[in-house]
Amino acid sequence: MGSLAQRKRLVTLGKYKEAPEFPKEFFLDLTSFCNHSCVFCANPMIKNKTTMQEEMVHRVFQEAYECGVTDIGLYATGESFLVRKLADYIAFAKNIGFSYLFITTNGALATPERAKPVIDAGLDSIKFSISAGTRNTYKKIQGRDDFDLVLKNLRWISRYRDEKKYDLKIYVTMVYTNETQSEVEMLESLVRPFIDEWDPHELTNQCGNMPENNSIGDIRSENPRGRGRRRVCYQPFKGFTVTPEGTVSACIIDYSRDLVVGDLNQSTLSEIWEGEVYKNFRRRHLTRNLDGLICHNCMNNAEEPVDPLLPEYKHDYRDRNIESSADATIDGKEVYFDEISEMNRDSD
Ligand SMILES: C[S@@+](CC[C@H](N)C(=O)[O-])C[C@H]1O[C@@H](n2cnc3c(N)ncnc32)[C@H](O)[C@@H]1O
């Protein structure tokens, strides 16, 4: 499948027009729950976290395959290792015929017990997000004392991959802030022996959702997230993200659901892809008419008022609250998200 850089180039190449061909790749956000609460991430502020229903997961896989999709990222705003059926979903998708299934994870739950079935099911690549080079800083940045555990999980997966001679690619990314910039090389030297590629990332404003990140790092005014510094963002032309509620968003980092372009509970994937809402939105990108859209804030590192594309799907935020992240252990025993979401149903 080539290097990460080759993949990124392939994804951004293509025709920028109102009605592009159906994409080869999309993201399926299985859950918005997360067990961490990274300081630079909007996830801990999401109020109504949820997990995709199994029937919806199966339906999206089937429809996407029929539309010609080959690659799926099984994550977006949450932590997919909290999903009990992750391995089953990967096996299901592989059985349908998808060629490349990939995941980005904080890795704390990628323990041998949980990671083995996921890898055996046919995952093609796994990217660990580790946003510090020391245990103390990690705890401050990611909100949990999981640095040693994550490195242990990474080493185990690397060994298991080699033992089984699987063609699984293993990557590590690190988002750095002012505080952690000096730890980038430190982390790189810790993980290099176990990975195929090292992929550090600049801090962003999370596509306009985290303007407060300007106080913890340098964010380019031409936000690098996703658009490779092109004048037109590639995301609305090259893909979409299915949210855990079963809506379709034009952007992978749409915590606020400002860019929902359709609802799979009412329409099909291709109806949404070809629909007027998505087409009008693409037209606004092509004509640089982005005022009032979160895209303006994303691309210009601004904090202007935003009108959602479909206001009925807009998500509210609460104040950042570390306790709002899902604890994946109870009484020292690992649990999956559905037990957690049951417990949190009232408070969320
Ligand atoms: C939102 S997370 C979801 C998947 C999983 N929970 C994880 O952390 O990998 C996806 C990726 O976005 C990155 N990310 C989160 N906030 C970011 C920010 N403000 N700037 C740049 N990358 C960010 C994370 O480090 C991670 O690699």
Ligand code: SF4
């Ligand atoms: S691990 Fe961190 S970056 Fe990933 S979704 Fe959770 S809070 Fe956000």
